[in-house]
Amino acid sequence: MTASKPEWQLRLYVAGTTARSVAALENLKRVCETHLAGRYSIEVIDLLVNPRLAAGDQILAVPTLVRKVPEPIRKIIGDLSDEERVLVGLDVRPVG
Amino acid sequence: MPPRRFETRSSMATRRRTPRTSATTDALPKAATGIAGLDELTEGGLPRGRPTLLTGGAGCGKTMLAAEFLVHGAVRYGEPGVFLSFEETAEELTQNMRSLGFDLDELQRRRLLALDFVRVERSEIQETGEYDLEALFIRLGHAIDAVKARRVVLDTVEALFAGVPNHAILRAELRRLFRWLKVRGVTAIVTGERGEATLTRYGLEEYVADCVIVLDHRILDQVSTRRLRVVKYRGSAHGTNEYPFLIGSRGISVLPITSLRLDHAASSERVSTGIEGLDRMLGGAGVYRGSSVLVSGSPGTGKSTLAVSFVDAACSRGEKSLMFSYEESESQLLRNMASIGFDLGRWVRKGLLRIESTRPTLHGLEQHLVHMYDLVRDFSPAVVAVDPISNLTEHGEDAGLKPTLMRLIDFLKMSQTTALFTSLTTDAATVLASSEVGVSSLMDSWLLLSNLAYNGERTRTLQVIKSRGMPHSNQVREFVLSAKGIDLVEVYMDGDRVLTGVARVAREAQMAAANELLGRDHARRRRDLANRRQALDAQIAAMNMEAEERAGDVEFRIARERLEAERPHHAAKTGATATTGAEGATGAEGSDPAPRRRRKA
Numbered sequence: 201m202t203a204s205k206p207e208w209q210l211r212l213y214v215a216g217t218t219a220r221s222v223a224a225l226e227n228l229k230r231v232c233e234t235h236l237a238g239r240y241s242i243e244v245i246d247l248l249v250n251p252r253l254a255a256g257d258q259i260l261a262v263p264t265l266v267r268k269v270p271e272p273i274r275k276i277i278g279d280l281s282d283e284e285r286v287l288v289g290l291d292v293r294p295v296g
Numbered sequence: 297m298p299p300r301r302f303e304t305r306s307s308m309a310t311r312r313r314t315p316r317t318s319a320t321t322d323a324l325p326k327a328a329t330g331i332a333g334l335d336e337l338t339e340g341g342l343p344r345g346r347p348t349l350l351t352g353g354a355g356c357g358k359t360m361l362a363a364e365f366l367v368h369g370a371v372r373y374g375e376p377g378v379f380l381s382f383e384e385t386a387e388e389l390t391q392n393m394r395s396l397g398f399d400l401d402e403l404q405r406r407r408l409l410a411l412d413f414v415r416v417e418r419s420e421i422q423e424t425g426e427y428d429l430e431a432l433f434i435r436l437g438h439a440i441d442a443v444k445a446r447r448v449v450l451d452t453v454e455a456l457f458a459g460v461p462n463h464a465i466l467r468a469e470l471r472r473l474f475r476w477l478k479v480r481g482v483t484a485i486v487t488g489e490r491g492e493a494t495l496t497r498y499g500l501e502e503y504v505a506d507c508v509i510v511l512d513h514r515i516l517d518q519v520s521t522r523r524l525r526v527v528k529y530r531g532s533a534h535g536t537n538e539y540p541f542l543i544g545s546r547g548i549s550v551l552p553i554t555s556l557r558l559d560h561a562a563s564s565e566r567v568s569t570g571i572e573g574l575d576r577m578l579g580g581a582g583v584y585r586g587s588s589v590l591v592s593g594s595p596g597t598g599k600s601t602l603a604v605s606f607v608d609a610a611c612s613r614g615e616k617s618l619m620f621s622y623e624e625s626e627s628q629l630l631r632n633m634a635s636i637g638f639d640l641g642r643w644v645r646k647g648l649l650r651i652e653s654t655r656p657t658l659h660g661l662e663q664h665l666v667h668m669y670d671l672v673r674d675f676s677p678a679v680v681a682v683d684p685i686s687n688l689t690e691h692g693e694d695a696g697l698k699p700t701l702m703r704l705i706d707f708l709k710m711s712q713t714t715a716l717f718t719s720l721t722t723d724a725a726t727v728l729a730s731s732e733v734g735v736s737s738l739m740d741s742w743l744l745l746s747n748l749a750y751n752g753e754r755t756r757t758l759q760v761i762k763s764r765g766m767p768h769s770n771q772v773r774e775f776v777l778s779a780k781g782i783d784l785v786e787v788y789m790d791g792d793r794v795l796t797g798v799a800r801v802a803r804e805a806q807m808a809a810a811n812e813l814l815g816r817d818h819a820r821r822r823r824d825l826a827n828r829r830q831a832l833d834a835q836i837a838a839m840n841m842e843a844e845e846r847a848g849d850v851e852f853r854i855a856r857e858r859l860e861a862e863r864p865h866h867a868a869k870t871g872a873t874a875t876t877g878a879e880g881a882t883g884a885e886g887s888d889p890a891p892r893r894r895r896k897a
Contacts, residue, residue: 215430247431251438258415259431274420281425289422
């Protein structure tokens with residue numbers, strides 16, 4: 201990983217713009233802004249548009265959040281409504 | 297076994313050639329699996345457009361069967377397939393299937409097959425809030441679209457239970473998945489691991505209810521046998537028994553393979569057994585082509601040798617032969633048979649003979665038979681020898697022998713293959729008759745080899761107990777093994793006894809000696825007769841001589857008497873008769889007094 205890339209690279213897999221995927225993205229953004237402000241990037245992949253990409257990260261459930269960097273890869277499935285579990289899942293030390 | 301099943305299965309034999317258009321498809325369309333035996337058993341295949349649950353313990357062949365279903369679908373029936381694996385990676389699966397001769401890579405290149413490996417790693421997954429398994433559907437849907445698949449295998453979705461923490465969601469999603477598969481109209485196999493009390497560990501049978509097939513891997517007497525059973529098949533008749541199956545080198549075969557109807561054509565062609573004497577005993581021409589011959593006998597009576605002779609004769613005719621040897625390895629058999637003049641090695645090299653040596657304990661009885669089916673279909677021999685069949689039964693239930701053997705014999709007859717089975721028995725003839733009667737009734741000819749121990753010597757004998765449809769000798773023949781092969785010696789009939797071995801040789805010598813003695817006696821008597829004749833001849837000569845003497849004497853006297861009678865006339869005229877008169881006086885004095893008196897007067 202080059203230094204120019206952000207410290208946290210996250211990828212969110214969704215299937216179309218369902219209420220659940222919208223909620224998941226909103227929840228993720230909120231968590232990141234709170235705890236990882238300026239140090240993250242989020243890539244949203246819609247599997248309905250790119251079904252091929254599901255195999256790469258072994259995605260079964262949607263929504264699935266994948267922490268690509270820092271390694272190791274971690275996956276969190278669900279709408280990310282439980283902030284505490286998201287932080288545990290991403291292994292992020294909460295700020296404040 | 298109920299007779300009804302026989303009917304349905306026998307009707308399957310005709311249907312097998314066109315598995316997808318069978319009579320039963322009126323009721324329920326089916327997708328042929330292409331797996332030998334399974335299509336017969338399910339009367340055409342799996343329910344088309346519906347999921348089938350395939351369950352069984354670890355290592356009983358679920359993945360193999362499912363993969364074969366896809367491969368045959370793609371290759372034979374023009375139905376591309378998707379294999380969604382939760383356990384093996386695409387590479388592992390490809391490798392495993394290559395060992396059975398299925399090239400999954402090639403099928404993928406031709407876009408007849410899509411392999412997708414779904415890795416489920418519990419440790420990587422955290423869950424927060426609600427989710428569904430739409431991604432799995434998308435992946436599967438994408439794969440189906442990519443190859444236009446008509447068949448799908450999910451192996452094993454139960455792995456999801458380990459990876460997806462929320463089972464309530466998972467169950468709901470699985471239910472949706474199976475419904476979705478039906479909507480897509482694909483014929484699917486869903487595999488599951490067998491549970492303690494349920495068909496599958498996580499109760500998949502709840503969702504897949506159209507067809508359930510259970511595979512089983514059972515150990516009986518330390519020999520494992522794989523079995524398959526169609527537990528449920530909604531809307532279709534099916535065989536409900538457990539059927540043994542085998543994962544052979546060419547994939548899965550399930551018994552039954554043939555019908556149980558007796559409608560094979562009977563050939564009137566005869567084939568030699570390779571032993572001239574035996575052919576002579578069997579009406580002079582050997583056995584019928586396509587018939588089955590049972591050779592039973594106690595140890596060391598020459599059963600294997602007879603079997604080899606049978607095979608050797610077939611190879612000499614240029615026919616292919618297959619020999620199953622359950623007691624000797626190929627090289628051992630070749631060596632041992634070379635010692636009695638059978639050079640089997642040349643047939644092996646020519647590709648006419650195949651020797652299959654396995655330990656009987658390798659499989660159960662049924663699996664051996666399935667294995668035989670495979671080989672026979674593969675090699676299509678004219679002659680098959682099984683040496684010995686009794687070894688197969690040692691490790692199975694005896695009750696199973698007859699039906700399975702019947703299937704084998706039936707199968708061989710259908711393909712006009714002449715078969716010879718040897719069977720090891722004890723020497724006692726009564727025990728033999730009762731123990732073999734089950735099998736022997738299936739056989740067309742039954743030869744019995746036995747050892748006769750008599751007078752400090754053991755002799756091999758052969759007799760034909762039965763031979764259907766031909767005149768056969770009811771005599772016991774002596775069976776002689778020499779470096780030149782097998783010879784059947786005509787037994788020596790001595791009064792009401794049949795002599796064999798040394799007794800025969802001794803008797804023959806004895807008879808020869810007696811003959812010689814008799815010859816001498818005859819010569820002596822002839823000489824005696826000749827002598828007597830000579831003596832008589834001499835006597836006759838002497839008597840002839842005497843008779844001639846007498847005849848001469850009589851003639852003389854008659855002549856003299858005539859002379860004397862004429863004298864009175866002559867004496868007066870000539871004096872020449874004086875000498876005669878003197879003679880007459882010396883020869884017959886006093887015999888004719890009257891003329892003398894006349895002369896004196």
